[in-house]
Amino acid sequence: MGQIEWAMWANEQALASGLILVMGGIVATAGQFTKWYFGAYSIGAGVFVCLLEYPRGKRRKGSTMERCGQKYMTRVVKVFGPLTRNYYVRAFLHLALSVPAGFLLATILGTACLAIASCIYLLxxxxxxxxxxxxxxxxxxxxxxxxxxxxxxxxxxRPPAEARKKPSEGEAAGAAGVSGGPQENPVPVIDEVV
Structure with a gap:
């Protein structure tokens, strides 16, 4: 049995967490919750997580299905080099981003999902x-x-393959030697009736 690539699971989990954070932040900000500024923070953090996690990483074995338009975000993520390639950095970054969003009920689900993604990235x-x-x-x-x-x-x-089998060299030489003269046209000529 093959080895599980945990980064693929973490990528999907973190992308979903970013979307959940954005939705919870919109609810908190639009509803003017008492600590609505945590909702505004959640929108920014969720968008950042979604942009970071949108480009999938290449699998070690097999093929990887690229997301639509991923090549543009891949260039941006590649620019930051080891900060975005290293999964230790991503794990601690996601954990740090999830803490402030945990102080508001509307964004607690996004916080929990992002903390789980952080644990999977750490693994x-x-x-x-x-x-x-x-x-x-x-x-x-x-x-x-x-x-x-x-x-x-x-x-x-062309006739089908069975019908166009060529005669062997011996049969072809024998047929040419028997006739001795020019061969006649095997196609009969039909005279027109006028």
């Missing part, structure tokens, strides 16, 4: 995983000579 870091961007593979052009093995010998329309 991924202990396992030696790190974020690697998904790079597009250069497309290989097919070689023209390599795709055609043997060109067709007779023009279209």
């Amino acid at each position: 991924a870091a202990f396992r030696g995983e790190q974020w690697v961007p998904i790079e597009p593979k250069p497309k290989e052009r097919p070689q023209v000579g390599g795709t055609i093995k043997q060109p067709p010998s007779n023009p279209p329309p």
Whole structure:
């Protein structure tokens, strides 16, 4: 059985947590809760988490499905280098971002989800995983000579493969030696009636 890549789980969990933080922050801010400023903070923190977590990392084995438009955010995340690639940094960053949002009831669910994502990232870091961007593979052009093995010998329309079996060399030589002269046209000519 293969080894689980924990970073994939943490990425999905953190992205969902960011969205939950944004929604809870909107509810708290629009509802003018007593500590609505924590709701405004949750909106900013949720957007930051979503932007950081949107580009998926490349899996060690197998293929990774890229998110729509991920290549643009991948460039931004790559710029910060080890700060965004290291899962220890992400684990502690998510944990620090989740603490202030925990003081408000509307954002407590996002806080809990982000804390869980932080724990999963910490586990991924202990396992030696790190974020690697998904790079597009250069497309290989097919070689023209390599795709055609043997060109067709007779023009279209061609009969099925069973019907166009060629006679062996011995049969072909025997048939040419028997007739001795020019071969006649095997197609009968139909005279037109006028």
